[in-house]
Amino acid sequence: QDTSRAVLITGSTSGIGLAVAHVFGRAGYHVMLHGLADADSVQALRQEFADYDGKVGFSSADVSSEEGCAQLVSETREAIGNPSVLVNNAGIQFTAPTHEFPSDIWQQILAINLSASFYLMRDLVPAMRATNWGRIINIASVHGLVASENKAGYCAAKHGLVGLTKVVALENADCNITANAICPGWVETPLIQPQIETISREQSVDLDTARAQLVGAKQPMAKASPTNAIAELAMYLCGDFASTITGASLPVDGGWTAQ
Ligand code: NAD
Numbered sequence: 001q002d003t004s005r006a007v008l009i010t011g012s013t014s015g016i017g018l019a020v021a022h023v024f025g026r027a028g029y030h031v032m033l034h035g036l037a038d039a040d041s042v043q044a045l046r047q048e049f050a051d052y053d054g055k056v057g058f059s060s061a062d063v064s065s066e067e068g069c070a071q072l073v074s075e076t077r078e079a080i081g082n083p084s085v086l087v088n089n090a091g092i093q094f095t096a097p098t099h100e101f102p103s104d105i106w107q108q109i110l111a112i113n114l115s116a117s118f119y120l121m122r123d124l125v126p127a128m129r130a131t132n133w134g135r136i137i138n139i140a141s142v143h144g145l146v147a148s149e150n151k152a153g154y155c156a157a158k159h160g161l162v163g164l165t166k167v168v169a170l171e172n173a174d175c176n177i178t179a180n181a182i183c184p185g186w187v188e189t190p191l192i193q194p195q196i197e198t199i200s201r202e203q204s205v206d207l208d209t210a211r212a213q214l215v216g217a218k219q220p221m222a223k224a225s226p227t228n229a230i231a232e233l234a235m236y237l238c239g240d241f242a243s244t245i246t247g248a249s250l251p252v253d254g255g256w257t258a259q
Helices: 015-026 039-048 066-080 103-131 152-171 190-203 207-218 227-237
Strands: 006-009 030-034 056-059 085-088 134-139 177-184 249-252
Touching (some): 006 015, 006 066, 015 030, 015 085, 015 227, 039 056, 056 066, 066 103, 103 177, 134 227, 177 227, 190 207, 227 249
Parallel strands (some): 006 085, 030 056, 134 177, 177 249
């Protein structure tokens, strides 16, 4: 089994992860899909990938625990072998002021948005080191670089992920393994929908107006990035010209962090 071009993308049933999976699938990679999804949508998802050349696997492991991450690793190895590319993308959001932030949600966000990436890198990097090649792409956020109010869990996890990415980059610089964080501003996916709905409800405006308001409040270019902007950058990081880009945090944010 040739696993030199095999990719695991966590949280690839939706949004950014799904776009990443398509870009790699189209390029002929073996693709391990992953995320929380019911049987019907898994079947529809597999169908979307049926025409690509590589193998396609799927895992619904819940990555909010170490055991769930271990399950994902073993299901991935079974389906596509050891991935040479790992895209840590699964993530959740919740907004509330720090003094009202529920502790169970704080734990969940840290578990999914930060610790899962640690467990998966810990378990999958050794095989990359053995082959002397690997690519790790962590989907962080502008909130790994700057803060916004009401995002204590998310900002803490994403800042942590940016730091963790740098550590892994340094530790594996001797093995042709790069580790980078992509830091998107607003991307049009289901993850941001609750924030749009809150603005719509609180200010009695329609969803389009609320969306424009949400995006424009922080992002000088007042348009959300398409999911493919992130997916194509992930693919670029796996190409020959990106072999010395490592430990970087790459914003795709319409100027958000330039301010
Ligand atoms: P999304 O809600 O569309 O997709 C999230 C994915 O993660 C889904 O596949 C879901 O099943 C999976 N997931 C969530 N919890 C899980 C769990 N416990 N176990 C297994 N899988 C789980 O979100 P998205 O907007 O595509 O976000 C993807 C990543 O990009 C996240 O890390 C997010 O923080 C980051 N991001 C998104 C934006 C944005 O504006 N959408 C901006 C910056 C960063």
